[in-house]
Amino acid sequence: MLAAMPPTSPTPVNRDEAPARAAARAAVRAPVRERGDACPGALRLHAADDGRLARLRLPAGILTDHQAEVLASAAERLGDGHLDITSRGNVQLRGLADACGGVLAELLYGAGLLPSQEHERVRNIVASPLAGLDRIGGLASVDAQLWARELDKLLCASEAAKALSGRFLFALDDGRGDVAALGADVTLLARRDARDAQPVERPGGAALLRIGVNRSGLRLDSSDAPRAALLAAETFLTVAEASGSGAWRVRELPAGQDHDPGPEDLEAAVAARLAEAGIAAEYVAEATTPQGAPPAPGLVRSPDGTVALSVYATLGRLSAAQWRLLSTAAAETERGELRVTPWRGVIVPGLDPAAADDLLDRLRAAGLITSPDSPWHGVGACTGRPGCAKALSDVRSDAAGAVAMTDTPGGLPVHWSGCARRCGHPQGGSVDVVATGEGSYEISVRGTLVTTATVTATVTATRTDTRTATTDGPELADAVATARTTPLTR
The missing domain is CATH 3.90.480.20 (Sulfite Reductase Hemoprotein; domain 2)
Structure with a gap:
């Protein structure tokens, strides 16, 4: 049976934070999106x-x-x-x-x-890449890829799902906690806790359905997981329309003041929708999420x-x-x-x-990264100049120059961005290298849970030849290397 949802937000409120939260909620009452989603696709170039x-x-x-x-x-x-x-x-x-x-x-x-022209931009589904290919804690990992195939079929068959933004994201985690950390709008997490009588790779194991970054979730049978994920997305569309926010993603919903539906209200609405669909779910007020790492470069032994x-x-x-x-x-x-x-x-x-x-x-x-010891491992960048009109610098060339000057691998992931939009930046702890002008960058360290200001620097890389896009910026390379070894604060 579906457990009764609490009448108020399932997350305990720190009363000392109430004034700040009220101000934040008031700030998002106006629509956050006033235009349609222009996210590119395979057909919309x-x-x-x-x-x-x-x-x-x-x-x-x-x-x-x-x-x-x-x-x-x-x-x-x-x-x-x-x-x-x-x-x-x-x-x-x-x-x-x-x-x-x-x-x-x-x-x-x-x-x-x-498979569907009308759904091609909304098929945003990430799943644990090593699902079914290795062992976690001595157990063969759950094949979240099977969830993904089923969810994709359901998504392409849903008339309502066509209205989802091209940015709305599903994450299907096999229990290791890798894609569960990507900040998806709807996450399915295979459960490996003591409440499961058998390992979760068996048919009928358990899954946790999470909405946005809520700490709470809905525990259900894994066989119902793909259908529950689709119903959650369809419910989001209903709640977003009622909010008048024009929200494309769960985090853009108003924060639940007065009659505005927020993420917590969305979770309650999803619970009701699952009950209507005959999917049994149990409310979990504080669900723990394992902290899994991305697959390391190299070889992985399969069962x-x-x-x-x-x-x-x-x-x-x-x-x-x-x-x-x-x-x-x-x-x-x-x-x-x-x-x-x-x-x-x-x-x-x-x-x-x-x-x-x-x-x-x-x-x-051939130039691919095949070992964690590669100095390129963990280094990412947006397109930058000359491909992007909004970019302020040729970030790929500057990133390559910094790697060449600092050949020591390891540390936090680092992402080079051509402007403050930070397209493609990773979730969780990372180093942001954001262009502020031609060859000039601001470097900061982001904590796993909150943005921190542990390291902040502004440096300039001096190009010796813009045609070959080489750089001569030892200060930049040193600043990035220092930031990658900075302990995170929470």
């Missing part, structure tokens, strides 16, 4: 300074080797010959000609990458005796040739599959252990 941009949603990051080859061909024939991996495990093609949209759509349809290979793209960008090395490797496995990760990496599962080390060496030689 975005006009960038370096040509058109197409963003292809890949639920759970899954691609067959044939689909991967189609994308490599599209990048070469229609774009700039590269594929960008986004922070949601999607793939972007850049440098597309204005008139290539029809040809690109035909290629994607033919490869089975666009079936095969090996999964984990690699990362330098600054999230792969050439068509690098991409083909991965798709060719996948084609030689029984699975014939690639998994693109939200940390701008790629997993190739099902490899023969005898061939895995040689493949890893070839990928390292």
